[in-house]
Amino acid sequence: MIPLSWYLTLxxxxxxxxxxxxxxxxxxxxxxxxxxxxxxxVNINLVSFWRYGDITQMAGQVFSIIVFAxxxxxxxxGLALVISVYRRRNTVIADEIDMMxx
Amino acid sequence: xxxMQIIFLVVGAVILGSALMxxxxxxxxxxxxxxxxxxxxVAVLYALLNASFLAVVQIVIYIGAIAILFIFAVMLxxxxxxxxxxxxxxxxxxxxxxxxxTFGGLIWILxxxxxxxxxxxxFPTGFxxxxxxxxxxxxxxxxxxxxxxxxxxxxxxxxGAVYVAFNRK
Amino acid sequence: xxLWTDPINFIAHWLMALLTSWGLAEWLANFLIQLIGVxxxxxxxxxxxxxxxxxxxxxxxxFQDRLGPNRVGPFGIIQPFADIIKLLIKEDITPDGADRVxxxxxxxxxxxxxxxxxxxxxxxPVIFGVDLNVGALYIIATGAIGALSIxxxxxxxxxxxxxxxxxxxxxxxxxxxxxxxxxMLIPTILASSMSMGVIVHSQNVWYVVIAPLAAIxxxxxxxxxxxxxxxxxxxxxxxxVAGFHIEYTGMKFxxxxxxxxxxxxxxxxxxxxxxxxxxxxxxxxxxxxIVAAGILLAKAxxxxxxxxxxxxxxxxIRIDNMLSFSWKFxxxxxxxxxxATALMNAILRGASSGIYIAGxxxxxxxIGWIVIEILRRESKRSRVMIEKPIHRAVARP
Numbered sequence: 001m002i003p004l005s006w007y008l009t010l011x012x013x014x015x016x017x018x019x020x021x022x023x024x025x026x027x028x029x030x031x032x033x034x035x036x037x038x039x040x041x042v043n044i045n046l047v048s049f050w051r052y053g054d055i056t057q058m059a060g061q062v063f064s065i066i067v068f069a070x071x072x073x074x075x076x077x078g079l080a081l082v083i084s085v086y087r088r089r090n091t092v093i094a095d096e097i098d099m100m101x102x
Numbered sequence: 103x104x105x106m107q108i109i110f111l112v113v114g115a116v117i118l119g120s121a122l123m124x125x126x127x128x129x130x131x132x133x134x135x136x137x138x139x140x141x142x143x144v145a146v147l148y149a150l151l152n153a154s155f156l157a158v159v160q161i162v163i164y165i166g167a168i169a170i171l172f173i174f175a176v177m178l179x180x181x182x183x184x185x186x187x188x189x190x191x192x193x194x195x196x197x198x199x200x201x202x203x204t205f206g207g208l209i210w211i212l213x214x215x216x217x218x219x220x221x222x223x224x225f226p227t228g229f230x231x232x233x234x235x236x237x238x239x240x241x242x243x244x245x246x247x248x249x250x251x252x253x254x255x256x257x258x259x260x261x262g263a264v265y266v267a268f269n270r271k
Numbered sequence: 272x273x274l275w276t277d278p279i280n281f282i283a284h285w286l287m288a289l290l291t292s293w294g295l296a297e298w299l300a301n302f303l304i305q306l307i308g309v310x311x312x313x314x315x316x317x318x319x320x321x322x323x324x325x326x327x328x329x330x331x332x333x334f335q336d337r338l339g340p341n342r343v344g345p346f347g348i349i350q351p352f353a354d355i356i357k358l359l360i361k362e363d364i365t366p367d368g369a370d371r372v373x374x375x376x377x378x379x380x381x382x383x384x385x386x387x388x389x390x391x392x393x394x395x396p397v398i399f400g401v402d403l404n405v406g407a408l409y410i411i412a413t414g415a416i417g418a419l420s421i422x423x424x425x426x427x428x429x430x431x432x433x434x435x436x437x438x439x440x441x442x443x444x445x446x447x448x449x450x451x452x453x454x455m456l457i458p459t460i461l462a463s464s465m466s467m468g469v470i471v472h473s474q475n476v477w478y479v480v481i482a483p484l485a486a487i488x489x490x491x492x493x494x495x496x497x498x499x500x501x502x503x504x505x506x507x508x509x510x511x512v513a514g515f516h517i518e519y520t521g522m523k524f525x526x527x528x529x530x531x532x533x534x535x536x537x538x539x540x541x542x543x544x545x546x547x548x549x550x551x552x553x554x555x556x557x558x559x560x561i562v563a564a565g566i567l568l569a570k571a572x573x574x575x576x577x578x579x580x581x582x583x584x585x586x587x588i589r590i591d592n593m594l595s596f597s598w599k600f601x602x603x604x605x606x607x608x609x610x611a612t613a614l615m616n617a618i619l620r621g622a623s624s625g626i627y628i629a630g631x632x633x634x635x636x637x638i639g640w641i642v643i644e645i646l647r648r649e650s651k652r653s654r655v656m657i658e659k660p661i662h663r664a665v666a667r668p
């Protein structure tokens with residue numbers, strides 16, 4: 001029997017690693033990779049609470065599916081923006097994209 | 103130590119190890135591939151939690167679409183085929199401290215919750231989780247409205263992404 | 272149970288008794304038995320793969336009005352072994368600047384994604400790997416791993432032609448997954464379950480009679496997923512040399528090649544399971560599970576033959592035509608077909624069997640007819656525009 005605390009600790013650790021990735025990476029695409037890790041940790045939390053609660057209540061899994069859809073939409077738009085910025089400024093280093101139109 | 107606990111520890115180690123490789127490796131394509139290992143580990147975790155539909159959907163959507171999108175984006179935003187230079191910015195030690203504090207804070211708050219080490223109820227055999235999920239997603243007194251709003255969101259993201267990334271000649 | 276009516280369970284019980292009498296713990300014996308089962312399934316699949324190489328070469332020869340291999344053994348049946356020996360003794364080159372781990376991992380992943388599919392194929396009512404309750408989605412998931420292995424192969428080869436081939440191939444695979452999911456949902460609706468075993472079990476009337484247009488669209492999208500002609504962007508020999516497996520030699524190329532043939536055979540099998548009744552053949556499968564497995568493999572070979580027929584008859588389509596074919600034609604058609612099938616299934620559910628079959632078949636015929644009418648008018652309109660005389664602004668002598 002696996003206690004709930006194991007799953008919650010795992011998802012908290014994954015969230016912190018994702019947070020580290022977002023705050024410390026230079027490349028914009030790598031920042032989006034960190035955001036994906038955070039969204040996955042949230043999903044682990046939701047599904048484990050579904051399993052360790054009342055399994056006839058589907059709210060946990062439905063919420064998790066909505067998170068899938070939101071993550072997919074956000075990655076699509078985010079990467080489209082990154083590609084578009086690369087075409088104009090020829091860089092994707094987040095520190096170098098610091099001026100509005102000149 | 104039951105078999106399930108050993109499997110959970112192995113899967114957890116794979117997930118955390120590959121997540122650390124995602125955020126620290128210098129080669130961005132390798133970071134995307136380590137992300138795929140992480141996502142696969144999370145899918146195995148869903149299967150351990152008896153959420154079989156979510157496990158397969160995780161592989162189809164995350165690995166089959168989002169990870170491939172990441173690899174394409176990495177390939178399209180570089181001038182040459184290799185990365186150069188360090189990939190962590192100058193204040194990375196501060197981010198590491200913040201991440202550790204976040205992890206500690208989350209665990210400390212969760213510890214004070216009484217039900218933290220709850221054990222699961224048995225999963226009844228023949229329980230049609232997929233059928234119940236399908237009913238919940240389209241039933242008017244369940245979650246059809248968030249489902250439809252999510253599909254409108256995906257349509258908006260589709261149109262927006264195509265428009266933003268379109269190469270006007 | 273005895274060996275004829277339930278071979279897998281019989282052998283498993285016998286092995287379990289044997290292993291526990293040797294003193295092994297029960298969970299260890301169970302684990303070993305399942306491991307042996309997996310190894311037997313994979314070995315059987317690889318043996319069928321060797322046969323498929325010979326079948327492919329003979330059939331392509333006949334389509335091209337020649338004989339094919341006929342020197343090595345009777346009818347050339349030992350030719351695949353000659354091929355294997357040739358591939359094994361070739362020099363194993365890793366290109367300069369290639370990413371070693373990813374380069375060696377890609378062909379393994381490509382073959383793995385095909386072998387994973389055989390876990391859910393119901394060979395007989397009692398012979399199957401696992402009766403997964405999300406079987407239809409599992410097929411798409413393994414297709415996703417296949418697409419991933421193509422990108423890994425191309426990127427690690429450090430070769431621009433490989434990258435172009437892989438980009439095109441993955442774009443085609445991802446685009447054709449959408450109509451494939453929609454047409455795979457049609458047997459799911461008709462059988463009320465995604466599990467392959469339940470879909471075969473509820474095909475008292477084969478689904479190809481109830482939803483023929485869905486079967487045709489599934490075959491088209493399956494050929495695109497496989498990367499075979501007319502959708503073979505990955506090995507467009509006249510365009511990009513050999514696509515994503517340019518830099519692979521020897522047995523690694525053999526893994527890609529064998530994986531592609533087995534993938535075609537597997538999708539022939541899924542076409543049979545989803546639309547042609549799987550292992551059922553007018554009650555013949557009740558003779559025994561081995562007979563049922565033989566029926567399914569024969570139907571899979573027929574599906575594989577149809578795939579080869581299409582490959583060696585049609586020319587390759589240009590990449591932008593391919594993508595617009597998927598997004599502008601197949602995807603709307605597949606979704607319209609899905610909605611119409613669900614609606615007619617709900618309306619005709621209580622009717623007698625004959626009216627149900629006739630109603631669903633007529634729905635498919637009507638939709639197909641409307642589609643052909645639209646295409647005919649569209650092509651007539653574009654033909655009229657091309658043939659209209661252009662008024663010249665130049666003075667005529």
